[in-house]
Amino acid sequence: MRPQPGSGLVGGQEEAAQEAGLTSGTGPSPTFPFLSIGMDSCVIPLRHGGLSLVQTTDFFYPLVEDPYMMGRIACANVLSDLYAMGITECDNMLMLLSVSQSMNEEEREKVTPLMVKGFRDAAEEGGTAVTGGQTVVNPWIIIGGVATVVCQPNEFIMPDNAVVGDVLVLTKPLGTQVAANAHQWLDNPERWNKIKMVVSREEVELAYQEAMFNMATLNRTAAGLMHTFNAHAATDITGFGILGHSQNLAKQQRNEVSFVIHNLPIIAKMAAISKASGRFGLLQGTSAETSGGLLICLPREQAARFCSEIKSSKYGEGHQAWIVGIVEKGNRTARIIDKPRVIEVLPRGATAAALAPDNSNASSEPSS
Amino acid sequence: MRPQPGSGLVGGQEEAAQEAGLTSGTGPSPTFPFLSIGMDSCVIPLRHGGLSLVQTTDFFYPLVEDPYMMGRIACANVLSDLYAMGITECDNMLMLLSVSQSMNEEEREKVTPLMVKGFRDAAEEGGTAVTGGQTVVNPWIIIGGVATVVCQPNEFIMPDNAVVGDVLVLTKPLGTQVAANAHQWLDNPERWNKIKMVVSREEVELAYQEAMFNMATLNRTAAGLMHTFNAHAATDITGFGILGHSQNLAKQQRNEVSFVIHNLPIIAKMAAISKASGRFGLLQGTSAETSGGLLICLPREQAARFCSEIKSSKYGEGHQAWIVGIVEKGNRTARIIDKPRVIEVLPRGATAAALAPDNSNASSEPSS
Numbered sequence: 088m089r090p091q092p093g094s095g096l097v098g099g100q101e102e103a104a105q106e107a108g109l110t111s112g113t114g115p116s117p118t119f120p121f122l123s124i125g126m127d128s129c130v131i132p133l134r135h136g137g138l139s140l141v142q143t144t145d146f147f148y149p150l151v152e153d154p155y156m157m158g159r160i161a162c163a164n165v166l167s168d169l170y171a172m173g174i175t176e177c178d179n180m181l182m183l184l185s186v187s188q189s190m191n192e193e194e195r196e197k198v199t200p201l202m203v204k205g206f207r208d209a210a211e212e213g214g215t216a217v218t219g220g221q222t223v224v225n226p227w228i229i230i231g232g233v234a235t236v237v238c239q240p241n242e243f244i245m246p247d248n249a250v251v252g253d254v255l256v257l258t259k260p261l262g263t264q265v266a267a268n269a270h271q272w273l274d275n276p277e278r279w280n281k282i283k284m285v286v287s288r289e290e291v292e293l294a295y296q297e298a299m300f301n302m303a304t305l306n307r308t309a310a311g312l313m314h315t316f317n318a319h320a321a322t323d324i325t326g327f328g329i330l331g332h333s334q335n336l337a338k339q340q341r342n343e344v345s346f347v348i349h350n351l352p353i354i355a356k357m358a359a360i361s362k363a364s365g366r367f368g369l370l371q372g373t374s375a376e377t378s379g380g381l382l383i384c385l386p387r388e389q390a391a392r393f394c395s396e397i398k399s400s401k402y403g404e405g406h407q408a409w410i411v412g413i414v415e416k417g418n419r420t421a422r423i424i425d426k427p428r429v430i431e432v433l434p435r436g437a438t439a440a441a442l443a444p445d446n447s448n449a450s451s452e453p454s455s
Numbered sequence: 456m457r458p459q460p461g462s463g464l465v466g467g468q469e470e471a472a473q474e475a476g477l478t479s480g481t482g483p484s485p486t487f488p489f490l491s492i493g494m495d496s497c498v499i500p501l502r503h504g505g506l507s508l509v510q511t512t513d514f515f516y517p518l519v520e521d522p523y524m525m526g527r528i529a530c531a532n533v534l535s536d537l538y539a540m541g542i543t544e545c546d547n548m549l550m551l552l553s554v555s556q557s558m559n560e561e562e563r564e565k566v567t568p569l570m571v572k573g574f575r576d577a578a579e580e581g582g583t584a585v586t587g588g589q590t591v592v593n594p595w596i597i598i599g600g601v602a603t604v605v606c607q608p609n610e611f612i613m614p615d616n617a618v619v620g621d622v623l624v625l626t627k628p629l630g631t632q633v634a635a636n637a638h639q640w641l642d643n644p645e646r647w648n649k650i651k652m653v654v655s656r657e658e659v660e661l662a663y664q665e666a667m668f669n670m671a672t673l674n675r676t677a678a679g680l681m682h683t684f685n686a687h688a689a690t691d692i693t694g695f696g697i698l699g700h701s702q703n704l705a706k707q708q709r710n711e712v713s714f715v716i717h718n719l720p721i722i723a724k725m726a727a728i729s730k731a732s733g734r735f736g737l738l739q740g741t742s743a744e745t746s747g748g749l750l751i752c753l754p755r756e757q758a759a760r761f762c763s764e765i766k767s768s769k770y771g772e773g774h775q776a777w778i779v780g781i782v783e784k785g786n787r788t789a790r791i792i793d794k795p796r797v798i799e800v801l802p803r804g805a806t807a808a809a810l811a812p813d814n815s816n817a818s819s820e821p822s823s
Contacts, residue, residue: 129586131547133605135506144549144589144601179499181512181601183551218497221512226594233512233549233601237501 126246126339127168127322139238143168146183146231150267150377151299154198158205159303161230164325164378166213169234170310171323171381173244178236180210182220185229202230205303213305244313246320247339253319253414254390255346258309258397258406259301259380260432261329262357265367266291266298267377269360278364285359290437294354297434300405301354302378308402309381315396316389324379329411330372333382333421345417346384348372352409352430355437372423384414405435494614494707495536495690496602507606511536514551514599518635518745519667522566526573527671529598532693532746534581537602538678539691539749541612546604548578550588553597570598573671581673612681614688615707621687621782622758623714626677626765626774627669627748628800629697630725633735634659634666635745637728646732653727658805662722665802668773669722670746676770677749683764684757692747697779698740701750701789713785714752716740720777720798723805740791752782773803 128143145165149157162180169177182203186195210217220232236242269291272278306323313321322336333346351358353369361369368374385393394408409430496511513533517525530548537545550571554563578585588600604610637659640646674691681689690704701714719726721737729737736742753761762776777798 129547129549131586133546135503135605135607138503138506138605140546140603140605142547142549142601142603143587144551146551146589147591178501178508179497179510181497181510183512183514218499219511221514221599223515223597225597229591229593231589233510235508235510235603237503237506237508237605239503 127171128174130172130243130245133237137240139240139243140235141169141172141174141238141243142233142235144183144231144233146229147377149228149230150264151295151302153299154201155205156299156303157230158202158207159209160205160299160378161202162206162209162213162232163303163305165232165234166209167306167323167325167378167381169236170306171321172246173310173313173318173321174236174238174242175307175310176236176242177210177213177215177234180215180217180235181233182206182217183229183231183233184220184222185225185227186222187228188224188226198228202228206230206232209303209305213307244318244321246322246336247341248319249336249340249344249346249384249414250319250342251344251414251416252387253344253384254387254410255333255348255412255414256383256385256390256393256408257324257329257352257380257411258306258383258408259304259324260352260354260407260430261324261374261376261379262294262354262361262369263298263302263376263379265357265361265369265374266294266354268366269357270295282360282363285363286356290356293434293437294356296436297354297432300435301380304405306381308397308406309383309408312393312397313381313383316385316393319384319386321381321383323381324376326375328368328373328375329379329382330421330423333372336382336384337419337421340419343416343418344414345419346412346414346421348412348421348423348427350409350411350428350430351423352411352432355431355433358429358431370427370429380408382411407432495539496542498540498611498613501605505608507608507611508603509537509540509542509606509611510601510603512551512599512601514597515745517596517598518632519663519670521667522569523573524667524671525598526570526575527577528573528667528746529570530574530577530581530600531671531673533600533602534577535674535691535693535746535749537604538674539689540614541678541681541686541689542604542606542610543675543678544604544610545578545581545583545602548583548585548603549601550574550585551597551599551601552588552590553593553595554590555596556592556594566596570596574598574600577671577673581675612686612689614690614704615709616687617704617708617712617714617752617782618687618710619712619782619784620755621712621752622755622778623701623716623780623782624751624753624758624761624776625692625697625720625748625779626674626751626776627672627692628720628722628775628798629692629742629744629747630662630722630729630737631666631670631744631747632742633725633729633737634662634722636734637725638663650728650731653731654724658724661802661804662724664804665722665800668803669748672773674749676765676774677751677776680761680765681749681751684753684761687752687754689749689751691749692744694743696736696741696743697747697750698789698791701740701780704750705787705789708787711784711786712782713787714780714782714789716780716789716791716795718777718779718796718798719791720779720800723799723801726797726799738795738797748776750779775800
């Protein structure tokens with residue numbers, strides 16, 4: 088199961104550079120995993136008695152204004168690649184950081200320690216610690232890291248064993264980048280005018296808080312429950328959106344299966360913003376997420392129990408999961424049905440009354 | 456011997472940010488290891504039978520024009536932190552890359568695969584492979600990586616056991632960044648005018664080639680010989696110069712020792728450029744190096760044998776080492792003597808006649 092080095096990486100990077108080219112005009116861009124590697128983490132057999140080295144790296148640019156939360160999000164995002172393999176422990180983290188050239192010394196001294204603290208606190212919550220890293224100066228702030236663990240074979244679940252009849256479960260709502268962008272648009276009249284008919288300022292604030300909370304939440308609980316409920320495969324939802332990552336996961340399956348997504352749990356109002364702005368493709372499943380949930384293939388009879396268990400107060404507040412699709416016979420592809428059901432996920436800070444009545448219906452289907 | 460996470464990292468990063476501030480006006484800056492971690496790699500005891508996880512990360516900006524060589528140098532620089540601990544194997548590498556916003560698609564497609572190939576080729580030479588990584592878009596090109604190995608206790612040498620009477624050996628000549636800068640100044644009349652009295656264009660070209668070759672050379676042979684000749688401690692020379700890294704290494708010693716450096720092997724003519732330009736502090740030991748040599752504490756009777764052995768053709772071409780100082784009783788500091796002997800190291804491409812006659816003398820002593 089060792090990913091093949093070969094020419095794959097070069098291909099992946101060329102793809103990344105090309106995609107990067109398409110988005111470089113819009114400022115800080117989403118990150119691009121090496122698609123060709125195929126898995127969220129690399130798994131290297133070691134010379135020592137059946138152990139494997141599993142590791143992953145991610146770094147990106149801030150997308151929320153709160154530096155502490157940005158540090159937490161960056162750490163949660165790095166660890167998520169381990170969690171997607173059902174790994175709950177991490178032996179070591181390194182931090183990757185750049186301080187921005189365009190900040191003055193006072194700003195740097197305020198922002199940098201907060202980002203570092205957020206990253207460290209999230210690492211501690213993950214039962215691990217940051218022991219090193221690298222810092223450079225750069226025009227833009229960069230934050231990211233490396234997560235590494237040495238595992239026994241029973242500690243990780245290879246993401247290639249989905250079977251016909253499995254059910255797909257998603258552990259965080261979609262719409263994080265829509266929320267982050269909409270929040271920036273509160274101060275951009277031209278952009279705001281395009282969406283103000285479908286959303287209030289208060290709703291955007293609530294959605295932004297909800298997105299930030301979700302992005303900063305570790306997928307560790309979900310990773311643990313993958314073992315409890317006999318998960319067959321999983322990935323985490325990040326830069327390629329739920330459809331892109333579903334397709335990646337489908338490609339890696341040993342059995343002749345395909346994934347069909349019926350339901351899209353989305354932070355309330357973000358589907359409407361995606362449609363009104365015409366920019367994200369949230370209902371098409373192509374909107375990038377940051378530190379999104381795990382998408383897990385579970386035996387059908389276990390999925391409902393998984394969704395119920397993860398909400399238990401013993402795992403702390405704020406975990407949710409939804410059944411979003413099924414595994415059927417097929418040629419290792421993934422798709423979203425024509426009129427997916429949008430599940431509008433209310434922000435924790437919201438009362439139902441504060442939001443418009445059309446919370447869950449087919450009118451949210453793709454209009455383009 | 457596990458490095459303490461604690462507040463050290465935050466301190467290290469504040470220092471980095473401050474230093475960064477000092478240099479941010481001069482464009483791409485040297486990189487800043489987390490000083491407070493103290494060692495070149497972090498060493499994490501694992502849950503599995505006596506094994507340790509050793510890993511390191513580095514990333515920085517290109518300093519040579521050849522993208523293939525830049526890839527090799529970046530990889531050699533990352534691996535060097537393992538080699539400094541006497542580790543000769545690496546279980547896995549990840550690559551960190553940013554493609555530059557300011558390059559057009561054609562430039563990117565030319566440059567990126569060459570950098571990746573250089574990095575991969577050097578990894579292969581190190582007996583390892585790149586299995587993953589991360590790519591983003593950034594105003595500047597970034598290249599770096601993560602090197603990880605899981606070791607038995609006898610595979611690494613903790614850098615804390617120098618004893619009085621030991622000798623310090625250096626395995627690459629100093630002056631890499633002086634050479635890289637002088638080469639850029641060939642096209643900058645204002646800068647060139649300040650150094651043209653002490654160096655010819657041809658000498659700069661030769662020194663640049665020599666620096667590039669040295670930076671791209673793995674410290675792996677030296678790491679292996681650390682075991683053969685019973686090394687007591689080592690570090691690699693990078694952003695803080697030979698003096699800075701000697702001081703770091705001295706601080707970590709268990710015995711009450713200090714390091715005194717008498718000799719400075721320097722790529723020919725780079726000492727003169729450092730003095731004439733007034734910018735580098737090469738003779739003071741503070742000039743940054745990239746992918747520099749190992750500085751190794753060896754028992755006196757072994758040092759000469761080490762220097763002789765590393766030149767053996769069985770290790771391939773181009774390895775050299777010099778005795779540069781001694782370990783004496785002291786309070787864990789390092790210094791360079793008042794008038795160090797400068798050893799002018801001739802570039803491979805040069806004939807002795809092509810260079811001025813003052814190859815090795817005290818006239819190269821610090822004048823400021």
